[in-house]
Amino acid sequence: MxxxxxxxxxxxxxxxxxxxxxxxxxxxxxxxxxxxxxxxxxxxxxxxxxxxxxxxxxxxxxxxxxxxxxxxxxxxxxxxxxxxxxxxxxxxxxxxxxxxxxxxxxxxxxxxxxxxxxxxxxxxxxxxxxDAQVIDHYIGGAGPGGLTAREREVLSLLAQGWSNAAIAGRLFISERTVDSHLGSIFTKLRLPPDTEHNRRVRAALAWLRGETGAGSDVPA
Structure with a gap:
């Protein structure tokens, strides 16, 4: 590189x-x-x-x-x-x-x-x-936006670039549970079936845009 x-x-x-x-x-x-x-x-x-x-x-x-x-x-x-x-x-x-x-x-x-x-x-x-501090700025005072509190936690860690295993370790849950949360997130964000990598990136972008209800007060 x-x-x-x-x-x-x-x-x-x-x-x-x-x-x-x-x-x-x-x-x-x-x-x-x-x-x-x-x-x-x-x-x-x-x-x-x-x-x-x-x-x-x-x-x-x-x-x-x-x-x-x-x-x-x-x-x-x-x-x-x-x-x-x-x-x-x-x-x-x-x-x-x-x-x-x-x-x-x-x-x-x-x-x-x-x-x-x-x-x-x-x-x-x-x-x-x-950066986690940028993500914390969005999460503060956010409404549910269709996602549960745990799903927002999972999505914020995904936006930081964490792997499923790292997310599981951070939240003290199993990787299977992380997979389940991500499946629910992808469905709620209406992300069509695609490569796992592409959907993760698109979910991160949706999160940044506030489409989860986590950043609607931030100007584009």
């Missing part, structure tokens, strides 16, 4: 590069702004980008805008976006209609090497990695 890193803080950028390299991931380029990110991706054609949301010159949304452009130009490019704060509406805008190969993590997560590299690999493989 080849990765381009876009982060204006040099120490953090170098730290991420070292973490990825230690995990056997090749860092194709390291850049410090959105324009350089686009140039590096065009030149290097990496499998995945790790990008800060806010970069020079204005430190507003340069990174996010670069990611949107790159996702449109290179549909198979994996993207892991890093942010200091929870911005659920931005996460939804970046995921758009393609939550596959997309991650939105708070920078605090970078401090946990195993979690971070696992999220990077999961996104590169076609999955999602949405």
């Amino acid at each position: 080849r990765v381009v890193i876009a982060e204006d803080l040099v120490l953090l950028r170098q730290g991420i590069a070292r973490m990825l390299a230690q995990d056997g991931i090749e860092v194709a380029a390291e850049v410090g702004d959105g324009a350089a990110l686009v140039t590096a991706v065009v030149a290097e054609r990496p499998d995945l980008v790790v990008a800060d949301v806010r970069m020079p010159p204005t430190f507003t949304d340069e990174g996010a805008r670069a990611v949107l452009l790159l996702r449109d130009r290179f549909p198979d490019l994996g993207v892991v976006v890093l942010s200091h704060i929870v911005e659920p509406a931005l996460a939804l805008r970046l995921a758009a209609d393609r939550p596959a190969r997309f991650g939105y993590l708070l920078k605090d997560r970078v401090l946990d090497i195993d979690d971070f590299t696992a999220a990077v690999r999961r996104v590169a493989a076609g999955g999602t990695a949405i």
Whole structure:
């Protein structure tokens, strides 16, 4: 796997590069702004980008805008976006209609090497990695939206990219029970029979959009 890193803080950028390299991931380029990110991706054609949301010159949304452009130009490019704060509406805008190969993590997560590299690999493989704090923002005060409380728990963990086995361990239930909950979730969200991976990704997107009743107050 080849990765381009876009982060204006040099120490953090170098730290991420070292973490990825230690995990056997090749860092194709390291850049410090959105324009350089686009140039590096065009030149290097990496499998995945790790990008800060806010970069020079204005430190507003340069990174996010670069990611949107790159996702449109290179549909198979994996993207892991890093942010200091929870911005659920931005996460939804970046995921758009393609939550596959997309991650939105708070920078605090970078401090946990195993979690971070696992999220990077999961996104590169076609999955999602949405930070738990972003998900908690949606769940707070949510109505049932047709899903039971347990089904919302299962779906929120799915949106974070957890496997069935990991969900079972986290909720202290069997994998068969997780399978049952997911079957009910897919039915309630009217997701047609498809590959298991595609349905999981589409369910994660439905969750982000608030179609489960978990985020209807968040603007698109």
